[in-house]
Amino acid sequence: xxxxxxxELINGSGDTTxxxxxxxxxxxxxxxxxxxxILGSVVGNISSRHTNSRVxxxxxxxxxxxxxxxxxxINGNTQGDIHALDRLCLxxxxxxxxxxxxxxxxxxxxxxxxxSFDYQPPNNxxxxxxxxxxxxxxxVKSINSK
Numbered sequence: 001x002x003x004x005x006x007x008e009l010i011n012g013s014g015d016t017t018x019x020x021x022x023x024x025x026x027x028x029x030x031x032x033x034x035x036x037x038i039l040g041s042v043v044g045n046i047s048s049r050h051t052n053s054r055v056x057x058x059x060x061x062x063x064x065x066x067x068x069x070x071x072x073x074i075n076g077n078t079q080g081d082i083h084a085l086d087r088l089c090l091x092x093x094x095x096x097x098x099x100x101x102x103x104x105x106x107x108x109x110x111x112x113x114x115x116s117f118d119y120q121p122p123n124n125x126x127x128x129x130x131x132x133x134x135x136x137x138x139x140v141k142s143i144n145s146k
Contacts, residue, residue: 022060029065038063038076049085059093066098074111081115086122 017035020026024040033050038061045065046055054071057063061076072084075091081098082088088102092110099115103122107113 020061036069045080051086057094083120 057076070086090111
């Protein structure tokens with residue numbers, strides 16, 4: 001099961017991948033879609049609300065700022081809060097200094113977290129959209145039948 005999960009993480013989404021390579025330092029906030037791979041250093045907040053987005057802080061990479069993304073994988077160093085909208089994976093070499101909010105979490109032996117864990121139920125936006133469409137359809141039928 002563990003290997004299956006990691007294969008899914010490696011494959012990621014079919015979208016584009018942005019790489020911040022080792023030796024590169026970015027100062028400023030990053031908003032992205034697709035995949036973001038960090039081997040270098042980011043000083044700023046990182047965010048994506050796209051449902052298939054993934055950010056990975058790889059071993060040797062670091063982030064000083066908050067991270068908000070559906071899928072967050074940490075194997076490097078982070079200082080700041082992490083908000084994994086869907087799933088959070090803390091790998092063996094990670095060091096997280098900040099509070100963590102998650103819907104689903106996987107933590108390997110050796111991972112270090114200095115902060116609190118806060119479970120957040122998954123956001124069911126799809127169900128609320130369906131409910132809204134059903135109520136709209138019901139209203140249209142009511143108007144037409146009068």
